[in-house]
Amino acid sequence: xxxxxxxWIKSALIHIAFRMAYRGEYFISLVSMFVLELVGPIFxxxxxxxxxxxxxWTFYQVLLLQGIFLTVKGFSFMSFMGIVWHSNITLQRGxxxxxxxxPRNPLFMFICQSFDAEDTAKFIGxxxxxxxxxxxxPAVSLSGLLIGIVAMIFGVGFFFSLALFxxxxxxxxxxxxxxxxxxxxxxxxxxxxxxxxxxFAGTLFTAILPIFIVAAIPAKAIFGEVDIDILISAxxxxxxxxxxxxxxxxxxxxxxxxxx
Amino acid sequence: MSVLIVPFRFFILIIIWSAVYSNSASDSIGGYxxxxxxxxxxxxxxxFTFIYDTIAExxxxxxxxxxxxVFLLKPFxxxxxxxLKKIANRSFSVIIEVIPILLLFLLFFRKYFVMGEIxxxxxxxxxxxxxxxxxxxxxGMIAFWLINIRSLAxxxxxxxxxxxxxxxxIDLFPPVIRSFFNFLPxxxxxxxxxxxxxxxxxxxxxxxxxxxVFFPLLIQIMWIFGLFVLTIIVWNRAKKRFSGVGA
Numbered sequence: 007x008x009x010x011x012x013x014w015i016k017s018a019l020i021h022i023a024f025r026m027a028y029r030g031e032y033f034i035s036l037v038s039m040f041v042l043e044l045v046g047p048i049f050x051x052x053x054x055x056x057x058x059x060x061x062x063w064t065f066y067q068v069l070l071l072q073g074i075f076l077t078v079k080g081f082s083f084m085s086f087m088g089i090v091w092h093s094n095i096t097l098q099r100g101x102x103x104x105x106x107x108x109p110r111n112p113l114f115m116f117i118c119q120s121f122d123a124e125d126t127a128k129f130i131g132x133x134x135x136x137x138x139x140x141x142x143x144p145a146v147s148l149s150g151l152l153i154g155i156v157a158m159i160f161g162v163g164f165f166f167s168l169a170l171f172x173x174x175x176x177x178x179x180x181x182x183x184x185x186x187x188x189x190x191x192x193x194x195x196x197x198x199x200x201x202x203x204x205x206f207a208g209t210l211f212t213a214i215l216p217i218f219i220v221a222a223i224p225a226k227a228i229f230g231e232v233d234i235d236i237l238i239s240a241x242x243x244x245x246x247x248x249x250x251x252x253x254x255x256x257x258x259x260x261x262x263x264x265x266x
Numbered sequence: 267m268s269v270l271i272v273p274f275r276f277f278i279l280i281i282i283w284s285a286v287y288s289n290s291a292s293d294s295i296g297g298y299x300x301x302x303x304x305x306x307x308x309x310x311x312x313x314f315t316f317i318y319d320t321i322a323e324x325x326x327x328x329x330x331x332x333x334x335x336v337f338l339l340k341p342f343x344x345x346x347x348x349x350l351k352k353i354a355n356r357s358f359s360v361i362i363e364v365i366p367i368l369l370l371f372l373l374f375f376r377k378y379f380v381m382g383e384i385x386x387x388x389x390x391x392x393x394x395x396x397x398x399x400x401x402x403x404x405x406g407m408i409a410f411w412l413i414n415i416r417s418l419a420x421x422x423x424x425x426x427x428x429x430x431x432x433x434x435x436i437d438l439f440p441p442v443i444r445s446f447f448n449f450l451p452x453x454x455x456x457x458x459x460x461x462x463x464x465x466x467x468x469x470x471x472x473x474x475x476x477x478x479v480f481f482p483l484l485i486q487i488m489w490i491f492g493l494f495v496l497t498i499i500v501w502n503r504a505k506k507r508f509s510g511v512g513a
Binding site: 028031032034035037038041042045048049052053055056057058059060061184187188191194195198201202203204207 | 270271274275278281282284285286287288289290291295296414416417418420421424428433434438439440
C-alpha cells in the first residue's frame with residue numbers, strides 16, 4: 007500500500023514537473039480551469055439577484071453545494087478521471103501493452119499515468135468556495151461536517167465508477183470522446199439541490215445514478231439534515247464501483263493492441 | 267449521442283428555471299417569462315453554434331509549428347481564407363447541428379418555445395458571424411507574441427461567452443456589470459440577436475431610433491468596421507513577428 011501511494015505521488019509530481027516546463031502557460035491553464043467551473047456559481051448568483059431563488063435554499067447554501075461539487079469533481083478529475091481521456095489516446099495508438107507489461111495492477115498504473123495537473127485548480131477552488139460559503143452559513147455542527155465529508159468520499163467513489171464505465175466504453179468503442187459530454191450532462195444535475203427535481207428524477211439520481219451523493223447530500227448533512235438518502239446512495243455507489251471494476255477488467259481482456 | 271444529450275441538457279435547464287419561477291411571486295423575472303427564458307437559452311445556443319469559431323486555435327497551431335510560412339507564400343490573404351473556411355464550416359453546422367437541436371427541442375419541449383422575429387434576427391446573426399470572426403482572429407493573433415495561447419484562449423473565450431449572454435441573459439446582471447458589458451462588442455454576438463428574436467426591440471421607429479431594432483443593427487455594423495480596422499492594424503504588425511522556425 008505504501009509503495010502504491012509513493013508511486014502515485016511520484017507520478018503526480020512528474021506530471022506537475024512536465025507542465026511546469028511552460029509554467030506561464032500552466033498557471034494560466036490553472037486559472038482557466040477554475041474560472042470555467044464558475045459558470046454554476048455565477049448562474050446561481052444571477053438567479054438569486056433577480057428572484058428568491060430555490061425554495062428552502064439560501065444563496066450561500068446553494069453556493070456551498072456547488073463548492074462541494076467542485077471539490078469532489080476537482081479531486082476526481084485530478085486523481086483518476088483522466089483514465090477516460092487516457093484510454094482514448096492509448097487505445098488509438100495501441101499503447102496499452104506498455105501498461106500491461108508493468109509489474110502492477112493495470113488499473114492502478116493507468117490511474118497513475120492519467121494524473122491531471124490542471125484539475126488541481128478545480129479542487130483547490132472548490133475548497134475555497136466551500137469555505138467561503140460555510141463562513142456565511144450559521145450553525146454548522148461538527149457532526150454534520152463529518153457526515154458531509156463521508157458523503158463526499160462516496161461522491162468521489164461515484165465519479166470513480168463513472169470513470170471505470172466510460173473507460174470501458176472507450177475500450178470497446180475507440181474514439182468515443184462524446185462520453186465527456188455525457189459526463190458533463192450528468193454533472194449538471196448534481197450542481198443543484200435535489201428538491202428542485204421531480205420525484206422520479208430525485209429517485210433516479212439518488213438510488214440508480216447517485217449524483218446527489220457528490221454535493222446535494224453532503225451539503226444537506228452539513229446543514230444538519232441527514233436522512234435515508236445518504237445510505238441509499240452509499241449502497242448504490244458501492245454496487246456501481248463493483249460493477250465498474252468487473253466491467254473494466256472484463257473489457258481489457260478484449261484489448262487487441264491494434265490501435266484504431 | 268447528441269440526440270440524448272441535447273434534450274437532457276434542456277430538460278435540466280427547464281427544471282432549474284421552473285423551480286425558480288415557481289418560488290417567485292411574479293410570472294416574470296427580469297422581463298422574461300418562463301417560456302421566453304427557455305427560448306432565450308435555445309436561441310442563444312443555436313446562434314453560438316452557428317457562429318462558433320476555431321480560427322484562434324488554428325492560427326496558434328500554424329504559428330507554433332511554423333506552418334504559417336506556407337500561408338505567407340500563397341497569393342491569398344490568411345484573413346480572407348479563414349473567413350471563407352468559416353462560412354463553409356458553419357454552413358455545414360446548420361445542417362448537422364443547428365437544425366437537429368432545434369427539432370429535438372421542438373419534439374420534447376414545444377410548449378416552452380416562443381416564436382419570434384425572424385427577419386431582423388437573421389440579419390443580426392449574420393453580423394454577429396462577422397464580429398465573432400474578427401474577435402477570435404484577434405485572439406489567435408496573440409500567438410504571434412506569446413506562441414502558446416491555448417489556456418489564455420480558453421479564458422478569453424469564457425469571458426466572451428459570459429459577456430455575450432450565453433450562460434445568462436446579460437440584462438439580468440447587476441447594473442454595474444451590465445454597463446461594463448455595454449462597452450464591449452461581445453453582447454452583439456449572441457445576446458443582441460437573441461433579444462431581437464424575442465422582440466425586445468421594436469421595428470417601429472415612432473418610439474425613437476434608439477429603442478428600435480435598427481439601433482443595435484447599426485451598432486453591430488460599427489463594431490464590424492471597428493474590429494476590421496483593428497484586425498488589419500494588428501495583423502500587419504503581427505506578421506512581422508513571425509520567424510518561421512516552429513517547434
